[in-house]
Amino acid sequence: MINFILGVVTSANYWFIVLRSTAPILLVTLGAVITAQAGIMNMALEGSMLWAALVGVIASSATGNAWIGLLAGVGVSVLVALVLGFFALKLDANAVLSGVALNLVATGGTVFVLFSLTGDKGISSSLPSKVLPALTIPLVKDIPWIGKVISGQNIIVYIAALSVVFVDFILRRFTIGRRIRATGENIEAAKAAGIDPVRIKFFALIVSGVLAGLAGCFLSMGYTSNFTSGIAAGRGYVANAAQVVAGGTAVGSIFAAMLFGLMDAMATYLQNIGLMPELIQALPYAVTILGFVVVTFVRDRREAERKRRLFASSTMKKENVGGM
Amino acid sequence: MNSIRRFFVDRESLAPALVTLFAAVFSLLAGIVLIFIVSKQPLQSVQNFLLAPFLRSYNFYYLLIVMVPITFTGLALCVVYQLRYMSLIVDASLYVGAVVATAIGTQISLPAGIHPAVAMLAAGLVGGLIGLLPAILKIRWRANELVSSLMLNYVFYFLGSFIILYYLRDRSQTILSSLPFKRTFLLPRLVPNTQLHVGFLIAAAFVALVTIFLYRTRWGYEIRITGANPRFAMYAGIPVTTVVLYAHFISGFLGGVGGAVEMSGLYRAFIWQMDPSYAWDGVIVAMLARRNPKFVPVSALFLAYLRVGADFMSRRGDVAFEFITLLQGLIILILASDRIVNYFKERRLRKQVLKSQGESR
Numbered sequence: 281m282i283n284f285i286l287g288v289v290t291s292a293n294y295w296f297i298v299l300r301s302t303a304p305i306l307l308v309t310l311g312a313v314i315t316a317q318a319g320i321m322n323m324a325l326e327g328s329m330l331w332a333a334l335v336g337v338i339a340s341s342a343t344g345n346a347w348i349g350l351l352a353g354v355g356v357s358v359l360v361a362l363v364l365g366f367f368a369l370k371l372d373a374n375a376v377l378s379g380v381a382l383n384l385v386a387t388g389g390t391v392f393v394l395f396s397l398t399g400d401k402g403i404s405s406s407l408p409s410k411v412l413p414a415l416t417i418p419l420v421k422d423i424p425w426i427g428k429v430i431s432g433q434n435i436i437v438y439i440a441a442l443s444v445v446f447v448d449f450i451l452r453r454f455t456i457g458r459r460i461r462a463t464g465e466n467i468e469a470a471k472a473a474g475i476d477p478v479r480i481k482f483f484a485l486i487v488s489g490v491l492a493g494l495a496g497c498f499l500s501m502g503y504t505s506n507f508t509s510g511i512a513a514g515r516g517y518v519a520n521a522a523q524v525v526a527g528g529t530a531v532g533s534i535f536a537a538m539l540f541g542l543m544d545a546m547a548t549y550l551q552n553i554g555l556m557p558e559l560i561q562a563l564p565y566a567v568t569i570l571g572f573v574v575v576t577f578v579r580d581r582r583e584a585e586r587k588r589r590l591f592a593s594s595t596m597k598k599e600n601v602g603g604m
Numbered sequence: 605m606n607s608i609r610r611f612f613v614d615r616e617s618l619a620p621a622l623v624t625l626f627a628a629v630f631s632l633l634a635g636i637v638l639i640f641i642v643s644k645q646p647l648q649s650v651q652n653f654l655l656a657p658f659l660r661s662y663n664f665y666y667l668l669i670v671m672v673p674i675t676f677t678g679l680a681l682c683v684v685y686q687l688r689y690m691s692l693i694v695d696a697s698l699y700v701g702a703v704v705a706t707a708i709g710t711q712i713s714l715p716a717g718i719h720p721a722v723a724m725l726a727a728g729l730v731g732g733l734i735g736l737l738p739a740i741l742k743i744r745w746r747a748n749e750l751v752s753s754l755m756l757n758y759v760f761y762f763l764g765s766f767i768i769l770y771y772l773r774d775r776s777q778t779i780l781s782s783l784p785f786k787r788t789f790l791l792p793r794l795v796p797n798t799q800l801h802v803g804f805l806i807a808a809a810f811v812a813l814v815t816i817f818l819y820r821t822r823w824g825y826e827i828r829i830t831g832a833n834p835r836f837a838m839y840a841g842i843p844v845t846t847v848v849l850y851a852h853f854i855s856g857f858l859g860g861v862g863g864a865v866e867m868s869g870l871y872r873a874f875i876w877q878m879d880p881s882y883a884w885d886g887v888i889v890a891m892l893a894r895r896n897p898k899f900v901p902v903s904a905l906f907l908a909y910l911r912v913g914a915d916f917m918s919r920r921g922d923v924a925f926e927f928i929t930l931l932q933g934l935i936i937l938i939l940a941s942d943r944i945v946n947y948f949k950e951r952r953l954r955k956q957v958l959k960s961q962g963e964s965r
Contacts, residue, residue: 321748323750367937367940367941371941371944372941372946373937373940373941374940376690376750377690377936377940378936378937378940378941380750380887380936381933381934381935381936381937381940382933382937383933384884384929384930384932384933384936385929385930385933385934385937386933387926387929387933388926388927388928388929388930388931388932388933389926389927389929389930389933391924391926391929392638392642392923392924392926392927392930395924395926396642396922396923396924401924401926514754514758517751517754517755518755520748520751521751521752521755524747524748524751556766556770558762558763558765558766558769559762559763559766561762562758562759562761562762562763562766565755565756565758565759565762566755566759568755569741569752569755569756569759572741572745572747572751572752572755573741573745573747576745576746576747577745580745580746
């Protein structure tokens with residue numbers, strides 16, 4: 281058993297699969313991070329992914345072009361995010377509930393549309409959909425072990441890696457990032473500073489929609505080559521937990537998503553040797569919760585420590601003043 | 605009688621009722637529009653969708669059977685929503701409750717009558733303990749209870765099917781099925797030659813129990829106060845943490861009992877190949893009932909009506925059953941939108957203000 285796991289963990293193929301299973305989670309986690317930073321929880325990420333996965337397949341098979349499929353998928357995913365924004369920000373709906381509702385609409389709606397188009401409820405294999413290309417990186421592919429892991433991945437995997445930089449720049453380098461965080465932290469103060477919170481939240485939702493759209497298209501046009509019902513498999517929900525593990529930062533998202541990816545890839549492997557697939561499939565979700573708890577625990581401890589210090593230093597100052 | 609009069613006279617309580625009605629009618633209309641878009645024989649499909657329970661007596665009894673589990677999850681979510689919590693862990697409570705009931709129904713010998721009762725109690729206790737988890741995570745680590753409950757639902761689903769597969773499976777069957785239940789475990793039928801079982805009455809009894817609990821006992825009152833204003837509840841000396849915990853235990857308990865009732869009432873073995881996800885139906889039932897367990901049977905009836913109609917229509921036509929999930933999402937969207945809910949209230953207020961202004965001039 282131990283030997284088997286050691287063998288798996290050192291194989292390049294395992295890490296190849298890890299990166300591949302991490303990519304979609306990473307994309308949606310980044311989406312969850314940016315909306316959470318703006319103070320709105322995008323629970324509809326799951327629905328965004330489902331619609332993107334389906335529409336990507338339909339558009340690519342209709343046009344014969346995977347890129348048009350990707351574009352259409354991302355477009356519909358943004359649309360879902362905008363609908364969430366409309367209900368949550370314009371109609372004062374509870375954002376979490378309307379997100380959940382949009383996921384239900386997506387769960388039922390994607391199967392409904394798939395069945396109406398193909399007569400099949402489970403899988404879109406009758407549609408001649410295209411797959412997004414894999415990239416071989418010229419020099420890297422020749423490096424012994426690393427080349428096998430990093431080169432030859434689907435293009436979305438690389439886009440996911442770039443998205444980390446992109447979201448990190450948005451959040452930390454650009455003015456809009458400061459506005460996003462201000463809106464999320466204290467909406468009244470943001471308003472007083474002349475920021476329109478509704479607009480900022482819409483912006484964050486659109487970005488998260490794009491990211492979830494990429495993730496959704498990857499699932500049906502790269503990770504697998506079909507749309508299957510429920511293809512998102514709760515990744516949109518996992519993202520909202522991983523967002524907390526990520527500590528609300530883009531770089532943290534890598535670790536949070538990796539945690540899920542490692543377990544997910546390990547589950548694929550352990551299943552192959554016939555080791556109780558049910559228990560192993562539960563692993564990624566269980567580990568995410570565990571990470572979730574540990575991170576909030578550590579954060580709370582640190583926060584308490586900081587407050588204690590602040591308190592201590594302020595009382596010390598007072599004593600000094602009294603001494604004078 | 606008094607409440608009926610209040611319903612018609614007191615316009616304050618009329619507004620939310622109107623919204624509920626609006627959501628129901630809107631979802632029906634949306635369903636009809638969708639049928640017309642995709643169906644090649646729309647009139648036949650719409651007829652099957654709307655009139656299913658009256659076309660076949662089988663459908664009518666099926667409607668009543670469908671009501672049972674969603675009444676349980678609806679009640680469970682009423683308790684949670686009274687607290688203004690969003691945990692969906694009742695899904696896991698119901699699923700694991702069904703697994704626990706299966707273990708008791710297949711492994712233990714008890715006299716008829718006592719056997720299902722013991723199973724329901726055990727399933728309820730396990731379901732209640734599971735229900736506690738998101739609440740503990742929230743209280744102790746401020747983890748969002750919706751997110752953690754959804755994660756835990758996956759974990760418990762896989763755990764439950766693991767137990768069925770490795771400890772309770774009937775290996776002589778080709779499809780996934782547990783060993784057959786002992787005869788003593790099965791609930792009697794309410795109407796001979798139909799599937800309608802005593803579980804229907806058990807569900808009705810729980811509606812009464814939860815209504816009394818929430819509106820006629822101190823503990824229920826504490827739940828409602830804590831939900832309405834936790835800070836006020838704290839200052840009033842209500843042990844808020846304890847209240848949150850026992851409310852979640854009760855909610856999970858209801859889910860667990862629901863799972864056991866389904867098993868002993870409807871099935872001869874555990875044959876769920878997938879998570880039936882009754883918690884999502886419970887969300888709509890509880891929202892349509894406006895968190896009041898008293899109205900749960902009405903909203904469960906409406907949802908069961910939609911489901912039976914969609915099921916009947918999809919088996920006799922070209923519209924996928926899943927469109928019901930789409931309609932359910934639409935219902936929640938409407939009910940969750942405060943602006944829509946307040947629209948009716950605001951309009952009346954505006955009228956009153958305009959009128960009083962006119963008078964003062």
